[in-house]
Amino acid sequence: MSQPKVIFMPDGKESNVEEGITLLEAAGFAGVHINNLCGGEGVCGECKVRVMKGNVEKSTKSIALLSKEEIQKGYVLACQTPVRNNLEVEIPMEARLEGEQILMEGETLAFSIPEEIERPPQEEAGVSFYSPLTMKMHLKLPFPTLEDNLSDLERIYREIQRKTNISDPEIELHKIRGLARILRKNEMKITVTLGRKNSKFKIIQIEGGDTVKRNFGIALDIGTTTVVAQLIDMNSKEILGTKASHNRQSRYGEDVISRIVYACNRNGMDPLNKAVIENIGDLVKSLAREKGVELNEITAAMVAGNTTMTHLLLGMEPCFIRTEPYIPTATSFPVMKASEVWIPIHPDGVFACMPCVSSYVGGDITAGVLASGMGDSSRLSMLMDFGTNGEIVLGNNEWLVCCSASVGPAFEGGGLKCGVRATKGAIQTVSISNGDVRYNTIGDGKPRGICGSGVIDIMSELFKNKWIQPDGKFNTEKDNSRIRQTEEGKEFVVVWADESEGGNNIVITEYDIGNLIKSKAAVFAAATVLAKSVGVDFKDISQIFIAGGFGNYLNVEKAILIGILPDLPSGRFRFIGNSSLAGARIALLSNHAFEKAQEIAKRMTYFELSINPDFMNEFIAALFLPHTNQQLFPSVMEFIR
Numbered sequence: 001m002s003q004p005k006v007i008f009m010p011d012g013k014e015s016n017v018e019e020g021i022t023l024l025e026a027a028g029f030a031g032v033h034i035n036n037l038c039g040g041e042g043v044c045g046e047c048k049v050r051v052m053k054g055n056v057e058k059s060t061k062s063i064a065l066l067s068k069e070e071i072q073k074g075y076v077l078a079c080q081t082p083v084r085n086n087l088e089v090e091i092p093m094e095a096r097l098e099g100e101q102i103l104m105e106g107e108t109l110a111f112s113i114p115e116e117i118e119r120p121p122q123e124e125a126g127v128s129f130y131s132p133l134t135m136k137m138h139l140k141l142p143f144p145t146l147e148d149n150l151s152d153l154e155r156i157y158r159e160i161q162r163k164t165n166i167s168d169p170e171i172e173l174h175k176i177r178g179l180a181r182i183l184r185k186n187e188m189k190i191t192v193t194l195g196r197k198n199s200k201f202k203i204i205q206i207e208g209g210d211t212v213k214r215n216f217g218i219a220l221d222i223g224t225t226t227v228v229a230q231l232i233d234m235n236s237k238e239i240l241g242t243k244a245s246h247n248r249q250s251r252y253g254e255d256v257i258s259r260i261v262y263a264c265n266r267n268g269m270d271p272l273n274k275a276v277i278e279n280i281g282d283l284v285k286s287l288a289r290e291k292g293v294e295l296n297e298i299t300a301a302m303v304a305g306n307t308t309m310t311h312l313l314l315g316m317e318p319c320f321i322r323t324e325p326y327i328p329t330a331t332s333f334p335v336m337k338a339s340e341v342w343i344p345i346h347p348d349g350v351f352a353c354m355p356c357v358s359s360y361v362g363g364d365i366t367a368g369v370l371a372s373g374m375g376d377s378s379r380l381s382m383l384m385d386f387g388t389n390g391e392i393v394l395g396n397n398e399w400l401v402c403c404s405a406s407v408g409p410a411f412e413g414g415g416l417k418c419g420v421r422a423t424k425g426a427i428q429t430v431s432i433s434n435g436d437v438r439y440n441t442i443g444d445g446k447p448r449g450i451c452g453s454g455v456i457d458i459m460s461e462l463f464k465n466k467w468i469q470p471d472g473k474f475n476t477e478k479d480n481s482r483i484r485q486t487e488e489g490k491e492f493v494v495v496w497a498d499e500s501e502g503g504n505n506i507v508i509t510e511y512d513i514g515n516l517i518k519s520k521a522a523v524f525a526a527a528t529v530l531a532k533s534v535g536v537d538f539k540d541i542s543q544i545f546i547a548g549g550f551g552n553y554l555n556v557e558k559a560i561l562i563g564i565l566p567d568l569p570s571g572r573f574r575f576i577g578n579s580s581l582a583g584a585r586i587a588l589l590s591n592h593a594f595e596k597a598q599e600i601a602k603r604m605t606y607f608e609l610s611i612n613p614d615f616m617n618e619f620i621a622a623l624f625l626p627h628t629n630q631q632l633f634p635s636v637m638e639f640i641r
């Protein structure tokens with residue numbers, strides 16, 4: 001079979017591929033990202049590309065999702081276009097991924113390192129109750145004599161127990177085979193690395209000399225959109241570096257449902273698993289190289305991710321997560337060796353995952369609850385994590401309840417006519433005063449489209465200026481040159497063509513606004529149902545923690561204005577950034593915290609909204625700006641009168 005060459009512009013990357021694979025798959029082989037919400041099903045229209053040279057077959061699905069003008073210019077859907085001959089393809093700006101804004105970590109919460117926490121009075125000297133998942137111990141063993149004739153291994157056990165009260169740690173045969181020579185070569189002075197596996201300890205490695213200061217760990221946040229890795233000094237608890245990248249699984253679908261479909265219906269488990277393993281491997285190697293750390297010196301890794309991402313990372317089929325009654329393969333996971341999941345740290349290093357709660361409340365949320373401290377406080381708090389799904393947790397140190405609402409991709413710029421992810425050129429803030437539209441873009445360059453925080457700003461500003469009505473329809477009584485009627489319906493021009501990088505008007509349509517209202521209604525309805533289920537009013541909540549990348553750039557006042565967040569004083573909202581990564585780091589550094597995370601996950605009561613009769617009523621009631629019940633938003637009503 002021939003192998004046509006495909007060149008992707010503007011980067012000039014090329015790949016020789018098997019004849020018959022799609023342009024989307026060819027892009028993946030070339031290391032080129034093309035936006036793709038639906039996992040190659042041909043229904044989202046996000047993977048539009050322009051064929052500059054060569055001939056391709058036009059599919060009926062492509063034609064249905066392209067305008068007449070786009071078809072004439074040579075646009076096709078990459079996921080529906082097979083490669084039959086040599087091609088040169090241009091990826092338009094709105095389909096590219098450049099300069100993505102990834103939230104590494106929030107600066108708003110100060111987390112105490114384990115040693116700063118008061119220890120229980122009954123704790124004995126030795127291993128701290130708040131100890132990391134792995135620790136190194138320098139041992140100076142007495143030389144054997146006829147009177148002290150214990151075996152080499154028993155001599156190590158005795159010294160460990162003398163220092164720490166740990167008796168009979170587990171050890172594998174291959175670590176014993178060269179032990180006699182290591183001991184005598186180093187005059188009985190060695191360093192033992194101990195790893196925790198639940199309540200037991202295991203000897204990970206035995207090194208000659210004193211290498212105690214060279215012990216490192218990795219905290220990982222495996223998000224649907226991004227993967228973030230953090231290199232930690234396990235002795236000082238210092239963060240040595242943080243790196244992030246786009247989740248390479250996105251070539252198989254931008255959201256968890258698309259990836260589940262790809263994994264289970266298109267034999268995609270292996271490529272999805274390999275994609276995220278490669279992600280992690282590249283980040284870990286890059287961090288280690290930059291900080292002068294050997295991969296074998298990294299002895300532990302802790303991962304936090306949603307339930308589907310955790311399944312795909314561990315090679316477990318997620319197929320039944322998306323079908324009623326929505327059952328994952330597992331919600332808690334064994335502590336394992338890094339080599340079992342092909343993570344490039346010490347092969348026998350400890351690898352652990354934060355426990356999940358249900359199919360749609362994962363380890364990232366457990367990590368968020370741990371990091372926020374809401375599970376330890378007597379005050380009533382709420383955690384809200386915005387994404388394709390909106391996860392919400394409510395409770396305190398006595399009880400925790402949680403739910404997940406399907407929000408859709410609109411808050412991440414997906415499914416909108418001019419929506420883009422939070423990448424270079426994305427409009428992220430907007431203000432309108434006296435008819436003048438002002439905006440700010442990521443990277444301060446010319447605008448390419450509108451990301452999630454930008455569309456929230458636009459909606460609130462349009463509503464505040466009474467250019468859209470509470471039902472989301474444009475106010476035709478207002479004389480405004482930016483509001484235009486097109487063949488596809490009404491739209492508002494945010495950026496005129498001559499100001500944009502692509503030379504096209506950047507707009508938000510009435511249809512876009514309708515989708516955004518549905519998304520915000522799902523979030524508010526979920527929070528309302530959760531609160532009502534335990535007899536709580538929003539006014540009773542002391543703090544609302546807002547987590548996640550989108551949440552970190554959210555304007556609280558504007559979010560309240562259109563009814564995403566409850567109408568509470570702004571002081572009650574706290575942005576905690578990437579709490580998933582923070583929680584993973586805390587659990588990496590403290591076995592007590594890891595045990596607490598497992599207790600948190602077990603303590604959370606999950607409410608399935610799809611069978612909750614009140615959810616649909618609350619959802620319908622929230623399909624207005626800010627809400628049909630205006631008494632819920634007194635500050636908004638006073639503001640817009």
